[in-house]
Amino acid sequence: MIRKKLVALTALFGAAAMTLSACGASNTGGGSGDSSSAAGPSANIDQKWANCDPASGAKDTSSMDADSKKDITIGAFNGWDESFATAHLLKYVLDKDGYNVKVEGFDAGPGYTGLAGGDIDLITDSWLPLTHADYIKRYGDKLESMGCWYDNAKLTIAVNKDSKAKSIADLESMSSDFGNTLYGIEAGAGETKVVQDTMIPKYGLKKMQLKVSSTPAMLSQLKKATAANQDVAVTLWRPHWAYEAFPVRDLADPKGAMGGAEKIYSFGRPGFGKDNPKAAQLVKNLAFSDEQLSSLENIMFSDSKYGGKNNDKAVAEWAGQNSDWIQKWEQGKLTGNQK
Known part of the structure; x- marks a missing residue:
């Protein structure tokens, strides 16, 4: 989201609107989203939120007693895959410890109000620091920050891994390799x-x-082209399960046209840390790499897996395949680059 300061901010604002829209639609992984869920870019950007290392406040929870208050409601943003992925993963671990966890879907505005x-x-x-800046400006003094758990949320242009293209700039001279087409999402x-x-x-890009x-149409074309070993270029974003499901990679963006990366944070209601110290610490311990998050979302939302239809069962399957990761999470040993 990146002419010196004025142009940088302009690019940031455009990327913010896009990021909010492209994070997921009905758990299919993107699209027009819900424009009403955005507070909208403003002068409220606080760059302190750009400085966060995932799980920086991590501690070992394995010897902590379960909280006396065990009823917990986690709000997930409708259509945002990573929201439901992390919410149901927390539910999975907490439920095993005797908690009663509910995951409820909200648009962002009502979600922050309810929190x-x-x-x-x-x-x-x-x-x-950008997409939800206005919400944090409005409600931040009432919320408890649980730290960030992901540090690479951004818009991308992706191609098949064996494409000769390395940068977005290559698309013009190599347009014929891609059928002169860049496959996009909703208008x-x-x-x-x-x-x-x-x-x-x-x-x-005059030829593309x-x-x-x-x-769904973009993902269908991506699936069709990669299965046929054909070059393909699509608009995509991180986090997204397509990076796990298909052999694709991002093109470099030397001009910063798609915007920079944001951090994804967790927040608790007023008093949550005092009422639920173990659950709060588990949230603070959370950290995902691109590979891990794509893997979890792929099982939950791709058509070849659960397709967003049974999130609890999908998470249980992923957790069973990643028991070492779950243990490191509980012990506070994860980092954003943890493999």
């Missing part, structure tokens, strides 16, 4: 606007046609 009012105990999907998605208004002009359609 500040104490009706929701946790939210695990706050994008900072109303923020990422679509960023690609049309910023990325394409900055890189002078942006095909605006839908997230």
